[in-house]
Amino acid sequence: MKIQFFGAAHTTTGSMHLVEANGLKILLDCGLYQGQRKEAFERNRNLPVNPAEIDYVLLSHAHIDHSGNLPTLARHGFRGKVISTTATRELCDVMLRDSAFLQKQDVDYVNKKRVAQGKAPFEPLYLPPDVDKIISQFQTEPLKRQVDLGNGVKLVMHSAGHILGSAIIQLDVTDATGASKRLVFTGDLGQPGQPIIRPADTVSDVDALIIESTYADREHPPKDDVSGRLKSYIEEIHQQKARLIIPAFSVGRTQHILYYLSELLEHKRIPLTPVFVDSPLSLKATKIYAEHRECYGDDASDRLRSGDDPLNFPGLKFIESVEESKALNALSGPMIIVSASGMCEGGRVLHHLKKSVSDPRNIILIVGYQAEHTLGRRIVEYQSPLRILGDEFELQARVHTINALSAHADRSALMAWLDSIKPTVKKAFAVHGDEDKVTAMVDLLHQHGVDEAVAPVSGQKFTL
Numbered sequence: 001m002k003i004q005f006f007g008a009a010h011t012t013t014g015s016m017h018l019v020e021a022n023g024l025k026i027l028l029d030c031g032l033y034q035g036q037r038k039e040a041f042e043r044n045r046n047l048p049v050n051p052a053e054i055d056y057v058l059l060s061h062a063h064i065d066h067s068g069n070l071p072t073l074a075r076h077g078f079r080g081k082v083i084s085t086t087a088t089r090e091l092c093d094v095m096l097r098d099s100a101f102l103q104k105q106d107v108d109y110v111n112k113k114r115v116a117q118g119k120a121p122f123e124p125l126y127l128p129p130d131v132d133k134i135i136s137q138f139q140t141e142p143l144k145r146q147v148d149l150g151n152g153v154k155l156v157m158h159s160a161g162h163i164l165g166s167a168i169i170q171l172d173v174t175d176a177t178g179a180s181k182r183l184v185f186t187g188d189l190g191q192p193g194q195p196i197i198r199p200a201d202t203v204s205d206v207d208a209l210i211i212e213s214t215y216a217d218r219e220h221p222p223k224d225d226v227s228g229r230l231k232s233y234i235e236e237i238h239q240q241k242a243r244l245i246i247p248a249f250s251v252g253r254t255q256h257i258l259y260y261l262s263e264l265l266e267h268k269r270i271p272l273t274p275v276f277v278d279s280p281l282s283l284k285a286t287k288i289y290a291e292h293r294e295c296y297g298d299d300a301s302d303r304l305r306s307g308d309d310p311l312n313f314p315g316l317k318f319i320e321s322v323e324e325s326k327a328l329n330a331l332s333g334p335m336i337i338v339s340a341s342g343m344c345e346g347g348r349v350l351h352h353l354k355k356s357v358s359d360p361r362n363i364i365l366i367v368g369y370q371a372e373h374t375l376g377r378r379i380v381e382y383q384s385p386l387r388i389l390g391d392e393f394e395l396q397a398r399v400h401t402i403n404a405l406s407a408h409a410d411r412s413a414l415m416a417w418l419d420s421i422k423p424t425v426k427k428a429f430a431v432h433g434d435e436d437k438v439t440a441m442v443d444l445l446h447q448h449g450v451d452e453a454v455a456p457v458s459g460q461k462f463t464l
Helices: 037-045 071-075 087-116 128-136 223-240 253-264 281-292 298-305 322-330 349-356 373-382 411-425 433-449
Strands: 003-009 014-019 026-028 056-058 081-084 139-142 145-148 153-159 167-174 180-184 208-212 243-247 275-278 315-319 336-339 365-368 385-387 391-395 399-402 428-429 452-454 461-463
Touching: 003 428, 014 167, 026 145, 056 452, 071 087, 071 128, 087 128, 087 139, 087 281, 128 139, 128 315, 128 373, 208 411, 223 253, 223 336, 223 365, 243 349, 253 275, 253 281, 253 315, 253 336, 275 281, 275 322, 281 315, 281 428, 322 365, 336 349, 349 385, 349 391, 365 373, 365 391, 373 385, 399 461, 411 433, 428 433
Parallel strands: 026 056, 056 081, 081 139, 180 208, 208 428, 243 336, 243 365, 275 315, 275 336, 365 399, 428 452
Antiparallel strands: 003 014, 003 461, 014 026, 145 153, 153 167, 167 180, 385 391
8 A cells, every 4th residue: 555645745735545455446635725916827727647546535524725626626527426425425425515606707817918918828637527527537435335346445534523424534554464554644633622513433443544733742732721802802892883704614613503502692791792604605505504403512413402503593694686786884883793714815805905004903713723825824813914816015914813613623533533632543644734833743643653654745745
């Protein structure tokens, strides 16, 4: 069995790892690389594998940095199957269509300048028919069921506790002599105690491990800190008649925010406040969350049994049309706007940031990881002026971050999960983290008894 690492190697985007086993070529994820436009465009368009040679894609979850380049794979000749949970397929159906729309929108913007300069226009990375094709190639399987991929290779998926439908990928490979090895890919491991999703499963008898490292060097604040800080920010915008702008991923983070807001309102800890979720994708994703209650953890299940819907509450409104979105700019506070994209690289949140970043009364609340070179990272680092949709704006709004809302496991949670499986782990690969994070993960792996631990660079290949 051989593993070659392409994406999410010393970075957090573009997750993609190639496994070759008994004549099969299997991709673990096929994510979109996100970052500086030119680099991202080139990396996403020029796939490091021949799509026609890939037999399977095993998809850990629906986030775009793990699934977003699947249509490009289909566009260039992939004829195999994408195996995932049912919830992941349903989320991908809406997320990849949204991604195709954004790809075209972005290329149209760039092409206006290129045509004016006499240059040849670019084509979008992929189009809706490419999304149709890849969705038709999905094969959904439940957690814990063994799936025979052929050639002595078997798959089992376990709960990763990250977002709805997220899975840990387990591959069991038996060679011609009857010897078997187990490779496990965590995908993105969830933080225990998340408000909606049930926690990650443990996996036994692991020989080789590919483990995410997003927060390998830090701890998340406790849940009570999230509620308390949200409460204080909402009280501030009421006093100032201001806006609380929350850039959030449409899948996972938006639903977590709604859960906490509904809980605060239910316990009468905050005044009734208009909450606008300005993202058509977030509306579709929230409906899918509501339909897949088999993925819920104890807290959310208990609230449902008591008659409380944790994703719906007074004052909440989902914004669908562009006209409704624009009309929000004319409203006075207090108000909360939750909008995508989570890293502020596209979507309607950009218009709300244009309206809000220069007013010192407003609050920009960052609730997720911000990759290097993204607008979200520049906001967190308080770089001013900010360039938004071609114009520059002084950053005068207050900027706060809440890392406890992260759906990624922190250092303690990562190590607790590792300790539950580690007695058999012989080799481990630290991925999905910036350089300092994967370095921290390698150190932790060594400290916790895994002697062979490395942080692979893009293109690096290993034999197990």
